[in-house]
Structure formats: C-alpha cells, structure tokens
Amino acid sequence: MSTDFHQKSVSLLSEQLAEKGIDIQELLSKISAFQIAVPSWALGAGGTRFGRFSIGGEPRNLEEKLDDIGLLARLTKKTDAVSLHIPWDIPQDAQAIRQKAAELGISFDAMNSNTFQDYGQSLSYKMGSLSNANAAIRQQAVEHNIQVIEIGKSLGSKGLTVWLADGSNFPGQAHFRKALQWTEESLKSIYSKMPDDWKLLLEYKPYEPNFYHTVIPDWGTSSFLCRQLGGRAKVLVDLGHHLPNTNIEQIVATLMHQGMLAGFHFNDSKFGDDDLSTGSIKPYQLFLIFCELVGGAEENAQAWESISWMIDASHNTKDPIEDLIQALESIAQAYAKALLVDRAKLAQCQVEGDVVGAQEILQDAFLTDVRALVREARVRSGGEDDPLAFYRKEKIREKLIAKRGKNSQASGL
C-alpha cells in the first residue's frame, strides 16, 4: 500500500472509530506495546517424519539465532524476546549471550526443556521421562529440568515451559494413574527448585509423538497437576494441541476464570499439530481467542501482564523469517480487532438473548480492515512500513546464505 493510501486509511478509520468512542491513539499504544516471543528453534527449516527440505542460510549457533530475532524485532517491532530450548541452545558463555541479546533489544522468555529425545544422556527416554516407571529415569529428567532453570537464571529468564511428550503407543503399555502420579511427583521436584519469581508453564497435547495416550492430554489434566504444584504453575495453550473441533476460545476463558492461564504457543492448523503459520488457516478463531483475552483482562479475570506469548510453528516450505513476519502480523491484527469489539453492547445483547446482535458486533470488529492500524503502530515504534517487502527487497535470505552457507542447519526439529 502506498503511503498516501495508508494515511487516508488511518484517517478514515480514525474518524469511524472516534464515532464509536474508540480513541485511535490509545489503540495504537496498545498494539505497539504487545510483544510476542520467538523460540530459538523457529529460525531453521522444520520437517516431518517423511523428510526435511533445507532453506539455506539457517543460523548455525545461538548467536546467529539471536541475530535473526534481532532482525525480526527491528523490522516488525512485535517481538523482543527469545525462548530457548535446552539442550539445543546451551549458551557457551551466558554473560556474552546476555549482552549480545541486550544490544539487540532481546530478553529471555521462558526456557524449554527437552525430555522427548535421546541426545546423549545416560538413560533413554524411549519409555518416558518425568512419568517413566523407572525412578532413575524420572530423576534424570527432573535434573535436566533443574539444569534448564539454572541456565535460565543466568540469562534472566523468568519461566520454565514443560512440554511432556510422555505417553504410550498401545493399550497396556502405560499405567495411566501411576504415570500421572509419577509426573506429579517429578514436577513437584522441579517446582521446588524454581525461583520465587518464576512461573512454570505446563503444556498439554492429546497425541504425537505418542499415538495412543499422552500423560498430559488436555487442559483438565494440566490444571490438575498445576493445582498440586502451587500458584506459580499454570496451563500453557498451544493452539495446535487439541482434538478436532475443540472450542479453544472457551478453554482460554475457562482458564482465565480460574486464574490458570500461563500463556500461548501460537500457530495454526487444519488437521492436528500442523504447526502452520498463525492466522493462515483459521483467522476467525484467532480473533475469538483474543476477544476472550481482552475481555478476561478488562474484567479482571486474569491480568494481561500475567500471560506469556510465544510463537511455536514449523516452517517446512517457507522461509522461517518470512513466516514469522506473517505470524506476528496476523497476531497483531487479531489483537487489534479484538480491541474494536463494543463490549458494552455485546454484554447487552447477551443479557437480552439477542444472538443476531451479538454476532453483528463481533463481525463488525472482525471485518474491519485493521492493517493500516497495525502498520501505523509499527512505524511509530520505529519498525518498517512493510517488513516482508523490505526483507525481500534487501535480499536478506540471499545474504544469509552467502554468509552461512546453503546447507547450514539450525538445531531444532
């Protein structure tokens, strides 16, 4: 869009929103303030069990990953933090890494542990980790998590995300109740080692990599475990971790109602944990989720600041940096649209049973073209007019390939 059209669009929107009692300046401030973390494993090409297609120019180490996120931050002004995965990204020199990140305007979001792979540790996680029937393996997995906390402390992180892939592929393989009990005990050991100003973000997922049962398959199990741990353990929602047709926005509301929402892993999906770009498949669902978030925060169910935001997608056929630019833009749009909802009128429709009116109000917000708003907020924050166009015009991927090579491969999946 040309600058001229952009200004005209902002003007017209400003007028229209003013009429609805919405102050565009305040809107722009909120949009600007909203920042989403990027995981360190999202800068390389992803893959499936059937293969992986290299993208070229992938970061070869943690420093280069930070460079890529720094670039993203500079272009989009929508991310200011990285979420590290251990052991993929163990910093050799924590102070140096921390300083480099600070220079790029990047802080350290929640740390991620890994007990779903064998990467040289002494005991195998083939039959599970925190839930393993073997106490020594559970202990090893607990210690790994404690090590991750230690690394995080050295970087200034304030959270530990636990995605427990444990489960079973066949009936009989696992003892459901014991596995749950052992998981509770393991998590308690980890929780007890977590600093007081940290939070534990406990993920759930119904299937994959286990295909009969997963120890923490749903929000109910995750919140049950969190309750056993204490007030700093909360439930992490990954948008792709649900059975077909799940009403995710309702889960978000239910968790906020209990003060149990830790945060998000954003992505999109059509079939399962497809890890597609956020907003690429079900943009209306993303908007509805943000409506719950904005509403829940306004109505003091749970404070906005208490919620963590992160992208968690895979990039099988896209340039990861381009993918992240698209995802950050989609998330910003969904948030901006949710801010447009006339919540007072909506509440009135709900009281009156005006189903048609309620739909009109939500759709009025969703159908509004907020791209000019998001762009205006970005530009005012010092970001690029059009980050994707800039990235392409500047031939950044080509430069990365020239520097890092065609076949560099980032650690991760």
Place this chain on the structure above:
Amino acid sequence: MSTDFHQKSVSLLSEQLAEKGIDIQELLSKISAFQIAVPSWALGAGGTRFGRFSIGGEPRNLEEKLDDIGLLARLTKKTDAVSLHIPWDIPQDAQAIRQKAAELGISFDAMNSNTFQDYGQSLSYKMGSLSNANAAIRQQAVEHNIQVIEIGKSLGSKGLTVWLADGSNFPGQAHFRKALQWTEESLKSIYSKMPDDWKLLLEYKPYEPNFYHTVIPDWGTSSFLCRQLGGRAKVLVDLGHHLPNTNIEQIVATLMHQGMLAGFHFNDSKFGDDDLSTGSIKPYQLFLIFCELVGGAEENAQAWESISWMIDASHNTKDPIEDLIQALESIAQAYAKALLVDRAKLAQCQVEGDVVGAQEILQDAFLTDVRALVREARVRSGGEDDPLAFYRKEKIREKLIAKRGKNSQASGL
C-alpha cells in the same frame, strides 16, 4: 448355543482359567453381582431431528415402563434399577410406584432433571437454564432440580444426574466466564438441598443441542464445578459425549485417580452422540474402559461400589427391549474380559517397557470368548439361557402391541 456346547465351553474355560490362577466361581459371582440401571426413556423408539419411526407397543406410562424393565431384569439378571426423568415420568402416586417397582425387583437409580426443553414452565430455556443471564430463569431451573430431588426422595433414589445442555450456537451469544459462574452458583443452590446420602452426578458434553459452545463441555469443566460444590459431586461419563478420537479410558483413570468418577452412561458411537447400542461399534474401547475400572477399584483409587452404571442409548431402528438385552450382554462381556486380565504380569511388562508383552496380555483377555461365562452367571442367577431368543420365541413385542397399541408412544426423546 446348545446346552451341551455351553457346558463343554464352561468346562474348558474353567480348566484354562484355573491354570492361570483364576477361580471361575469367583468370576461368576462378580459377573452376577454387576447390575446396570436402565433409564425410563429407553423403552420407546428414539428419533433424530429428521424424524422418528414408531416401534409399536411402547409403554404408555411409568407403570408400563416398569413392566418392561421388570421383564428385562427377569430375562437378563443384569439390571435391577430404573433411572427416572422428570418431568417425563412424574409418578402420580409415589408409594404405589415404589411398591410396584419393589415387586418387580426394581429400585430407583439416580433421578434426571430436564432444563433443556420447554414443557409448559413459565420461563423459556431457549437461552439456557442454570447458566441463563436472567436470574429468574436460573432460579426456575434450580427449583426444578430441587423438585426432582423431592420426587427422588419419595422413591428411595440416592442421586441426581444433571445434564446441562446450556450453551450457545454462535460466537458472542454467551459470555463464557459468566455462564460458568452462574452455573456454579445454580449448582451450589441445588447441592445444598441434596440429602447427605445423595450424590450429584454432573455430566459433560462437547456439543449438541448447542453447536458452538456448551457450558460443561469436558471432564475438566465438570470436575472444576464439582470441586466448588463438595465431596458428593462427581463427574458422569457418557461414552458418546466426546470429541473425535478422545481416549475415554484415560479420562476414566484420571477421574478415578482423583476420586471424581460418579459413573457412566453407556452407549456407543461412531460420529458423535449417536446413542447406539453399547458395544456395537467399539467393543475394544469398552473393554479397555472396564480394565481401568477393575484396575482402579483393585488398586483402591476408587471403590467399585461408589460408581453408578446406567445405559443411555436411543433406539431409532431397533426394538428397545432387544437393544437393551444386547447392550447388557455387551457390558457384561466387557466386564468379564477385564476380570481376566493378568494384572500382575501387566504391571511387570509396564515396568520393563515390554510394550509387546503388555499388548499380548490385554488381547489374551479380550480375545477369550466369555459368552459361556456370562450365560452361566445369568442362568445361575435365575435368568434365561438366551434372553433374546426367549423374547422372540415368546413374541413379547407382538403381545405388547396387542395390549398397548401400534401407535403408543413412550414419553422421552
């Protein structure tokens, strides 16, 4: 099967089980003791929103419903209780009904309330009942439940089953958190009126009759509400009330782990809440559920006696009595097979990570033909050799039609 083959089968099984250390007499006792309630609405033809096809000879009142269940009890020796639905089955004379039931060997299982239809009450449930934004409607729904408790008390029932159909068809229609809050408050009012020796069985269901959101969509929400109520509120599992691919046996184990399993509504399904005959579509899943039940009770997660058992199916194309005979038989088979599982060996396989061995143990039990066992238990209890053959030979449906008419219609769905 002829009597001769039956005896040979029992003998051979007896020998084989003895070798495995299983005492067939004890097995027969357990099978005989297991009783499943039948709902009063299951004696007529069911239907879909597209229509209903009459079966003929349907019971015209509560007395005739009891007659049908009495017949079922006599033939199968697998049911000894009826679960009433109010207002479909308000007894005119509670004492007389109670006496009639006693004569038939039938007691009164949990009572069912109905706030999902308009049947002449002053305020409409169109926009919900216990979760309605209108306090007067919530109050009416609470009072209806209290009335159901009163009726139940007069009949000797000890439980109230609440299936809350409340929800919304479109985004925006309902306020998720408020609806949950109002539901909690309404349930608290009901719970407070429940006698001390009663339990509240709280059902969950992801969709239908509402198609965007249901107030209590999953076990997590149901157990959250039960925790707010008190120790006598527990979660009811209806096999058809799950999203595609849900691992139901795991939910059963998770609820037992928390002492939160109220009981079951048995049926089967391929697509949704299809309300097909129990065991007709996924018999292995039914067996796995019983494995969790038997294991959970043996390991003292939750006492067997604390769990309620009921069939809840619809009969669109089958004679309801024949359907119930098939369902009771399938449930008994699943239970009998679960009793055959070598739990000590299974535990060992689980500890050793012997996935193949664990599968062998479960399948050894499942593949065993236990029909002779179930039949032997039934006959020893005074039931029929082959209840279905008896029902047909005696032309009971024809007799019911002669007595009640071709177009009688039982109250219910």
Place this chain on the structure above:
Amino acid sequence: MSTDFHQKSVSLLSEQLAEKGIDIQELLSKISAFQIAVPSWALGAGGTRFGRFSIGGEPRNLEEKLDDIGLLARLTKKTDAVSLHIPWDIPQDAQAIRQKAAELGISFDAMNSNTFQDYGQSLSYKMGSLSNANAAIRQQAVEHNIQVIEIGKSLGSKGLTVWLADGSNFPGQAHFRKALQWTEESLKSIYSKMPDDWKLLLEYKPYEPNFYHTVIPDWGTSSFLCRQLGGRAKVLVDLGHHLPNTNIEQIVATLMHQGMLAGFHFNDSKFGDDDLSTGSIKPYQLFLIFCELVGGAEENAQAWESISWMIDASHNTKDPIEDLIQALESIAQAYAKALLVDRAKLAQCQVEGDVVGAQEILQDAFLTDVRALVREARVRSGGEDDPLAFYRKEKIREKLIAKRGKNSQASGL
C-alpha cells in the same frame, strides 16, 4: 455506518482497487447479479432432537413463506428464488402460487423430495427408501420423486435435489454394495423421468440421521452415481456434510475439474451438520471456497451459470429472517473478496513456489473490508442500506406475530 462514511469508504476502496487494475463498477455489477435461493423450510424455527423453541409469527402456509422470501428479496436484493420441499409445500393451486411468486420477483429453484420421514405414505422408510431391500418401497420412493418433478414442472422449476438419508445404524444392518446398486437403479428411474432441461442435484452426507453408514457418504460416491445417470446429474455440496477437517474448497475444485459441481447448500458448522448461519464460524473457509468458484469459472473448468446456490440452515435460536439476512450478507462478502484476488500474481507465486507470496495475495483480498461494496451494490439494486436495521426498526417480526400468531409453526424440521 452513516451514509457519509459509506461514501468515503466506497471512494477510498474505488481508488485502491483502481490502482490494482480492478474496475469497481464491474465489481458492483457482479455482486449485484449474484443471487442465492432460499428454501421454503428456512422460514420457521429449527430444532434438534432435544427440542424446538418457537419463534412466533412463522409462516403458516406456502403463500406466507413466499411473502417472507419476497420481503428478504426486497431488503437484500440477494435472493430471487425459493426451493420447495415436497410434501411440506405442495401447492394447492400451482398457477396461483406461480403468479404470486412472480409478483414478488421470486422464481422456483430446484425441488426437494423427502424420503427420510413417514408422513402417511403406505410403506415406511424406516429401513431406507431408494436403497431399501424391498423393491416395493424403492418403487414408492421413486414415484414420490417423479411426483416432485411433476409439481416442479408446474411451477417452472428446472431441477430436482435428492438428499438420500438412507443408511444404517449398526454393522450388518445394510448390505453396502446392494444398497448402492439399488440406489443406482432407483436414481436411473427418476432420472429417466426428468425433463431434458432439468438437472439432478445429488447430495452427499457422511452421517445423520444414520450413525453407522450412509449410502451416499461422500462426493466420490455421489459422483460415481451421477456418472451412471448421465450428464445432467451432478454433485451437490452442503457445507455441513463433511467429516472433521475436510478440505471442502478442494472438493469444490475437484468437482469443477470434472464438470460435476451441481451447486451448494450454504451453512456453517463447528462440529457436524450444525446448520449454523453461513459465515458465522469459518468465514475464511467460505472465502477460499469462493476463490475456487471464481477461479474455476474464469478458467472455464465449469461455467458460473451452471452452478446452483441455496442456503440450507436451521434457526434454533435466531429469528429466521434475520438469520437469512446475515447469511446472504456473508455470502456476498465472501464472493466480493474472492473477486479481489489478484489471480495473475497468485499464479506466478504458484509457479515460483512462493508460498509466502501466495498467502499474502489471498489474505490481502480477505482482509479488505468489502462491506461498503456489498452495500453499494445492494442500494444500487434498490435494496435497503442496512436490511437488518430496517427489519428491526420496522418491527417486522412483531407484525408477523400479530398477524400469524405466537404459536404458528412453519412446516419443516
């Protein structure tokens, strides 16, 4: 939106589209020309198997149904035809009905037969109709369809829609291959009686009202049958008739590729055949479907004019007329957005493997706020600025209730 903002929006859009080489006048013409039929059963309250909540003022006969559709046509200028259901809407005097419809600017779209209910015919459809194992029942169902053709001829209709609900609830109940064979034979008998300028629209649906197997469950089976019939038999796509996660837009493309797309039944759904308002749940999917339609027509896969358009939704909690206004608006928006797609650039991205660019192009169209365009087209055609606001301001439902009564009930589901 005020008239002032409307004009500004149209102006700005006009400028922006001109820059992209899109002529807004041509766009408005296309939007205006696009008309969607309304079924005669959509003017009353819908229901589920659990109950039905009356809306009041429902049309009591075919004449009143036409009045409602005439009103819709006048307000929205997006519908000019009605699709009748037999036996629910057998006209007593075809000529009179035809003349009344003509006066309202309403023509007769495809006729719908009903062999899924018993409504007094001599043989029951309980075990199926066109696929029934009993030849006499098949013959009765064939004759019913032929009667529907006759009625349609008298009204000027040019098509017969067959939704075959036949199937089975339990394994073993039906013989899959024979049922398919009998269906083919029955359809051939019907097809042979269809005038040369008619088309047969053959619907598919995976489940409901049968819950184990449906004779025509998917587009593959429907197209197989159509091929046996002849070139005027094509596949009808009802958006709600798919298994979870189905890529419906791909089915639309595949059918157009074969020249086999008969048309649509528009609605929306989250779980199954929920029959929710079109565009209320998955608006992006609706847009993607229209992208295939517009593209397929432009590239001569199948002519736009050869496709039939109809709404088929149920209205359990909304005023049916309001619901239809919303649905027609959503469909018009999806169509308008699809017309904005830069197909030349998209084709280039596809050739170059520019996945990110392709997504940008589609989202650029989808994110554009086209409401002003749809409104402008409507107003130029003589419709209302804001049909829903008009309907409410004029208190039309109240007037209908005053005229027709609070408890009138339209024939239908």
Place this chain on the structure above:
Amino acid sequence: MSTDFHQKSVSLLSEQLAEKGIDIQELLSKISAFQIAVPSWALGAGGTRFGRFSIGGEPRNLEEKLDDIGLLARLTKKTDAVSLHIPWDIPQDAQAIRQKAAELGISFDAMNSNTFQDYGQSLSYKMGSLSNANAAIRQQAVEHNIQVIEIGKSLGSKGLTVWLADGSNFPGQAHFRKALQWTEESLKSIYSKMPDDWKLLLEYKPYEPNFYHTVIPDWGTSSFLCRQLGGRAKVLVDLGHHLPNTNIEQIVATLMHQGMLAGFHFNDSKFGDDDLSTGSIKPYQLFLIFCELVGGAEENAQAWESISWMIDASHNTKDPIEDLIQALESIAQAYAKALLVDRAKLAQCQVEGDVVGAQEILQDAFLTDVRALVREARVRSGGEDDPLAFYRKEKIREKLIAKRGKNSQASGL
C-alpha cells in the same frame, strides 16, 4: 496355551462349527493360504518428527532385510513376499537378491517409489513431484517411477505402488485443479511404461506431510485418476489414511463394487496416520473390513486374488519383528472370524430389516475365539506354535544385535 488345551479348543470349535455347517478343514486351508507382504522399511525402528529411538540389530542392507522377513515367514507362515522401496532398497545385484529371496521363500510384491524426499536427485521435491508446477520436476519424478518399474521387472515384481505425498501447507500455495491435471498426465506417462501384467496401486491420504491440501486426499480422487489411466490402475487403501470417523469398510465395499480395489496397507490408528500395529486399537473395524472383503469376493464383486495385501506400520517403541508377528496374527484372526459369518442368515436379516439379528450374526463371529484355528493352520503349514514365544526364547533380537550391532539403522523413515 499348552498343546493339550490347544487340541481341546480345536476339537470344541470343530464340533461347534460343524453344527453351523462350516467345515473346519476348509477353513484351515483358507487361513493357511492367506499371505501378507511385508515392506522392506518395516524391519527398522520408526520415528516421529520429534525423534527416533534405536532398536538395535536393525538390518543394514537389503540382504539382511530379507533375512528378517525370511525368519518371519518361517515362524508365522503368514508372509511370503517383500515390498521394496526405491531408493532405500536398490539391489546392487538383482539376480543375487532374487535368488536369495527365492531360497527364503520370499517373492517380490509391489514396488514403491519415493518422490517425497530429497535424496540427491538433481531437482528438489520440496514443492511437489508428479504434480509440480515445474515440468522438469514432474519429468524427473516420472522417470524415477519408470526406473522403479525397471528394478521391479528385474526382481519379478508385478506392481507399482504410488503414494503421492504432494500437496500444500497453505491456502494459495497450490492450484488444486492444475495440480490434479499434472498428476494425471504424470501418471499416464508412468502407466504407459508399465508391463501388461503389472498393476498400478494408487494410494490416497488426507494429510501429512502436507497440512492444508494433499493432491490425492481420498478414494474419490484416487479412483478418478485410475479411471483416466486404464483398467490396471486401482485404489490402494491404507487404513491410517482417513479423516476422523471415516467408515473404511464402506469404502472397501464401494471400491469392490466398482472393481477398483487394488489392495491394502494394514496398520491401526487412533488419531491419524499413527502407523500402529494392525489390530491393536480397533480390532472390530478390522473384522468388519474383512467381512466386506470375504463377502465381496464370494459375491463376485471382485476376485480375492486380485487384491494385494501388505503391512505398512511404524515401530517406534516395539521390536519390529515382534510387531510384525503381532500384526500378522491379528490380520489372520480378523480373516478367520470373517469366514465364520453366516452370510445366508445375514442376508435374510437385511431383507427383513432385522437390525438386531444382523448384529448378533456379526458379533457371533467376532466373539468366537479363533486363536486355536489360526495356530492350527500355522502349525500344519510348518510354522511355530507360538512365534512370539519362540522369538523371545531363542533370543533372536539379542543375536541380531550381536551380529549387526547396537546402532545399526535400517534405511527407511
């Protein structure tokens, strides 16, 4: 089971079946004759995108894969063929391999091509192969398939299995109709090079590794393409390649009705293409599929001999050889049970609308414990009493590890 119990079980079954008019000798012959191919990639540990856990002793080359299959054949007498995957298993010396296989009693089933990975070929399949927008890539993929045919000819294979993973991850990425058209053209080129006594087995799959659209997502698309090719192209059914809740047995029947069933890839699944052991999750579904196969062959819809049988599973947590022993046993059981169905009585129930009776007949067959039959057939053919027990007692995996090493890795996924 002891030999004594085995003999008693066979005797009792023999008597019971005789009473039903089933000749046990004929049954045993049919069971013995039924052979299922094993793919060359099934002898190593499988994995997911999250990792892979080594099993130890995996075959290091094609010769060792044949050794493993030879062992399986000897123990189970249920497999006599291997299905090769190219390029994973290009034989260095076709004659030598053919001779080795012959010595082991192994022939060469359908060949499998691979155009879903980059393994050093000049052009990348990242954006697809047979459907690629780039003609040169399509040509390369066609030539690869032709090369696979040539290798197959040298080994005595008679079929080519094409699993086309092509598709797209995001809306807009692919042009649905063009992709289908290009696929058709590519397949025609391949088909034209296929010997006259070969068949082409065309697989379908709804998703994975592509997560928005797959070029051949369902049986309808696969059969459409086969019709364009000619009579020797037929549809391959992989049990895991369906959307949730699909009625697979109906698809089998529909394909047989058209003479379009190429054969099977056996496995089992709870969530998607989980590639679990056949029969481990949904044994009743497997039985129902075999009912259609047996019925379709008996009624001459399609000849039994025209159908290909292969296992296609992954072994993430089981010893692959043990897994295959379990799978072969489950398939044999399902087949044996399907042979017990009283088809004449079933047909009568279907004609009479006796839904209850039809279910009884199917369940009578399914509930029969046929393990003694399958064992008897195996032993008479020269196989082991209990292949799994033998494999463990002989410590075959330990011996393979000793010979091949702990970290050998079989080519495959």
